Amino acid sequence: MHSKLQTYLPLAVLFLHSFMSCSGQQGNSKKEEMDSLINRELRNQDNAKTGNKHPMIQVITDPKEVARLRQEIEEKIHIQKIAELEAKKKKSLAEAYKSGDKTVVPAIVEILKGNDKRKKGQLLAGLCKKYDDPEDYSIKEQRIIDLILKAVDDPVFEKEAVQLAGINALPGYEEKFEARLLSGKSTDAGRIFFWLGKQAKSHKALDYVAMRVRENSVTPEELDGLIAGLEGFGEKGSPEVRKAVADIALAIYRKKLISDERIEDLKNSAMTSDAAEGLLACLFDYGDQQVIPIAKDILNRHIRVVGPVKALIRLEGPRDIEMVYQYLKSENDFYTGLDLVESIDRKYVDDKMLKAVLVEFAKRNDTADHAIQRMVRSFVDLKADDLLKNSSAIISNADVASRLKKYYELSHFSSDQVIADLVRKELIGKAPDPTSLRKAREDASNDPEQFILAILESQNLYVNFDAETDFVPVDYDKLLQRFAEKCEGKLKDMTVWMDDGSDKGGENFNYVITVVYKGQAFIAKPQDVGDWYDIMTVNALLDHLMERSGSPKRFNSIETGDQTVQYVFGVPAAVQEIFKKYKI
Numbered sequence: 001m002h003s004k005l006q007t008y009l010p011l012a013v014l015f016l017h018s019f020m021s022c023s024g025q026q027g028n029s030k031k032e033e034m035d036s037l038i039n040r041e042l043r044n045q046d047n048a049k050t051g052n053k054h055p056m057i058q059v060i061t062d063p064k065e066v067a068r069l070r071q072e073i074e075e076k077i078h079i080q081k082i083a084e085l086e087a088k089k090k091k092s093l094a095e096a097y098k099s100g101d102k103t104v105v106p107a108i109v110e111i112l113k114g115n116d117k118r119k120k121g122q123l124l125a126g127l128c129k130k131y132d133d134p135e136d137y138s139i140k141e142q143r144i145i146d147l148i149l150k151a152v153d154d155p156v157f158e159k160e161a162v163q164l165a166g167i168n169a170l171p172g173y174e175e176k177f178e179a180r181l182l183s184g185k186s187t188d189a190g191r192i193f194f195w196l197g198k199q200a201k202s203h204k205a206l207d208y209v210a211m212r213v214r215e216n217s218v219t220p221e222e223l224d225g226l227i228a229g230l231e232g233f234g235e236k237g238s239p240e241v242r243k244a245v246a247d248i249a250l251a252i253y254r255k256k257l258i259s260d261e262r263i264e265d266l267k268n269s270a271m272t273s274d275a276a277e278g279l280l281a282c283l284f285d286y287g288d289q290q291v292i293p294i295a296k297d298i299l300n301r302h303i304r305v306v307g308p309v310k311a312l313i314r315l316e317g318p319r320d321i322e323m324v325y326q327y328l329k330s331e332n333d334f335y336t337g338l339d340l341v342e343s344i345d346r347k348y349v350d351d352k353m354l355k356a357v358l359v360e361f362a363k364r365n366d367t368a369d370h371a372i373q374r375m376v377r378s379f380v381d382l383k384a385d386d387l388l389k390n391s392s393a394i395i396s397n398a399d400v401a402s403r404l405k406k407y408y409e410l411s412h413f414s415s416d417q418v419i420a421d422l423v424r425k426e427l428i429g430k431a432p433d434p435t436s437l438r439k440a441r442e443d444a445s446n447d448p449e450q451f452i453l454a455i456l457e458s459q460n461l462y463v464n465f466d467a468e469t470d471f472v473p474v475d476y477d478k479l480l481q482r483f484a485e486k487c488e489g490k491l492k493d494m495t496v497w498m499d500d501g502s503d504k505g506g507e508n509f510n511y512v513i514t515v516v517y518k519g520q521a522f523i524a525k526p527q528d529v530g531d532w533y534d535i536m537t538v539n540a541l542l543d544h545l546m547e548r549s550g551s552p553k554r555f556n557s558i559e560t561g562d563q564t565v566q567y568v569f570g571v572p573a574a575v576q577e578i579f580k581k582y583k584i
Contacts, residue, residue: 048467048532049565055537057544060521070516073497094126098137105141112147117156124151124160128167139168149176159188166195178202190225197232206233206244213251223257224275231278234286242286249282250290266303280304284311292316306339313344321348328360342378354384355394358404362395369407369583370561372400376407380446410583413448415441419455421581425574428459448582456568460486463555463567468532473500476513476526479533483542483555487569490549493517513541518548535565558584 060066093111096104108127111119127148129137139145149172151161158180165173177192182204186192189212196205209226212218218226227249234245252258262276271277280298283291284307292315295308305327312320324344327337341349341357361367361375379388387394388408392401415437422428432440436458444451456462463486469475477498484491494517501510511534513524524541526534542555556575558566568575578584 048529048563049535051529052527052534052536055534055540056525057537057540058523059544060523061519063519066516066519066521069514069521070495073495073514073516076497077495092122092126094123097127098133100134105144109143109147112144112151115156120151120157121160124148124157124164128164139170145170145172149173152176152180153185155185155187158186159191162188162191162195166191166198174199174201178205181205182208188225190222190229192225193222193229194225194232195229197229198236200233200236200241203241203244205229206241206248210244210248210251213248213255213257216255218252218257223252227252227258227275227278227282230282234282243288245282246286246288246291249279250287252279253283253294263298263303264301267301280307284308287311287315289315305333305336306343309340310343313348318348321353324353325356328356331364334360334364338374338378342381346382349382351384351387354379354382354387358387358391358394362397362400367397367400367403369403372403372407375404376411380408380411407583410448411446413446413451413582415451418448418451418582421578422452422455425570425578427461427568427570427574427578428455432458449584452578452582452584453566453568461488461569462486463565463569465565467535467563467565470531472506472531473502473509473511474531474533476511476533476538479538480513480515480541483567486567487546487553487555490551490553491517491545494545515541515545517545520548522548532563533565 060069091099093104093108097108108123111123114120127139139148148161148165148170151157152165154161162177164170165176174196177196180186181189181192181196193205193209196202209218209229230245230249234242237245258276258279262274263280266272266274266276266280283294287294291311295311295315298304299308299312309320309323312323324337324340327333327340330337337360338357341353357375357378361371364371376388379385385408388404391404392398395401419428419431419437423430431437432455436455440451440454440458443454453462453464457464463483465479465482475498477496480494480496484494494515497514499512499514501512502508509528511526511528513526515522515524522541522544524537526537539555539557546554552571553569554572555567555569556572558568558579560566
């Protein structure tokens with residue numbers, strides 16, 4: 001444990017998105033800075049996962065020194081617990097309510113009834129669901145719900161109330177949002193329409209937005225939310241609703257409410273959540289013949305491919321199918337072609353096209369396992385199983401054909417056989433209960449790797465986390481405690497403390513992790529890798545601890561290829577045999 005406050009860092013992904021989606025900046029300069037940032041993040045990832053080639057773990061066996069360290073750590077933990085208890089007393093009303101403390105309900109009601117801008121605004125924001133809230137958190141008291149919905153009509157608190165009611169899906173929010181939008185008095189119409197799009201039931205809301213666009217009364221502040229709402233209506237709406245979505249999107253496009261520069265800016269990234277992206281999606285997914293010139297223009301300007309080509313095929317028929325073959329034959333654009341095969345109307349995806357996919361894939365240099373798996377998933381989704389089974393008759397590359405067939409067979413694995421293998425190799429003691437089995441089957445979606453990991457997770461034998469924490473100092477103590485929960489209780493008696501040794505600015509750290517376990521002390525000094533864990537040091541420390549435990553089992557790392565880190569707990573030889581058999 002440690003007592004330092006953690007400073008949350010801006011997420012690189014969010015920074016990249018805002019950086020890429022801003023308009024009016026010079027393209028070359030922007031791309032160079034973006035590339036620099038991406039390269040820096042990739043270096044951090046490499047350093048975190050494999051950079052520390054020689055982590056040092058000091059092992060102390062002298063009983064007196066071990067006893068001294070244990071006493072010192074226990075005193076620090078005692079002080080930490082007192083501080084945590086004091087902090088709990090200072091919890092905000094929202095935090096207390098989320099943790100299940102219903103004694104704060106009267107105080108919450110009193111604030112919501114009042115007009116204290118600071119207190120009420122903070123409370124409304126604090127009650128919003130967040131990713132780290134308790135899973136069962138919801139607002140159930142009707143008097144609180146009524147007061148939140150009432151605040152939607154108050155311009156002072158509307159933004160906070162709308163976000164709270166929408167993200168928490170409060171009962172009655174759709175009716176309230178529709179009424180507020182149609183009143184013409186909303187100060188947050190974009191966000192209201194966005195949340196209405198989640199259910200796509202309000203035809204009146206669509207008509208209202210169409211009118212606002214016709215009258216040129218949409219403000220820049222509203223526009224992004226309105227387009228996001230249109231996407232929601234399109235995804236869940238009826239054919240009639242989708243036509244209305246396309247008509248509104250076309251009007252927005254023609255009036256240049258989204259500037260051409262903003263659309264051109266999409267070139268700078270393969271995918272964004274920018275409103276320009278959403279606008280094009282609405283046009284290409286639901287538009288009629290009027291979007292054909294737009295699709296051709298976007299395609300000719302190399303802004304996007306899949307959306308416009310899909311629209312052209314949908315609207316003009318087979319005359320544009322040849323483009324799919326051209327992309328499949330391109331070394332650089334093969335996967336764009338595959339995306340098109342997966343997304344165009346199934347009536348155009350015949351055996352000729354699917355065989356072309358196999359032939360062109362077999363010619364490629366990048367036929368790694370993940371690429372083979374992608375192909376198998378695509379063909380299974382396209383109901384083209386027979387072509388996978390007989391791929392050796394279609395392509396001349398025997399190795400690729402064999403691997404396609406093998407991965408296809410794996411995708412039709414027997415869950416009973418997998419369970420039998422896990423029990424036989426003593427990775428699990430017995431078959432999981434029916435509920436865990438059913439959930440694992442649902443989560444796996446015919447993927448044996450995902451099924452195995454889901455089973456191991458249900459047995460507390462699987463660890464999965466992000467090597468980048470997004471805060472400093474990083475919490476090695478809590479991370480080790482997570483591992484202790486995933487190893488059949490073998491580390492339950494360890495005592496952990498972390499000192500971060502931060503400088504005055506809180507930017508540089510000299511970490512020292514001390515673990516006392518089974519009469520020995522282990523001291524590790526991870527490298528400072530910013531807001532990333534030094535994974536090599538974590539691995540070395542875990543190996544020392546498991547060796548001391550006397551168990552032959554270890555935390556076996558799974559290579560993910562990205563910044564996530566995964567482990568399976570078990571005897572290494574047994575784990576590797578399962579990994580090999582099921583291509584994990």
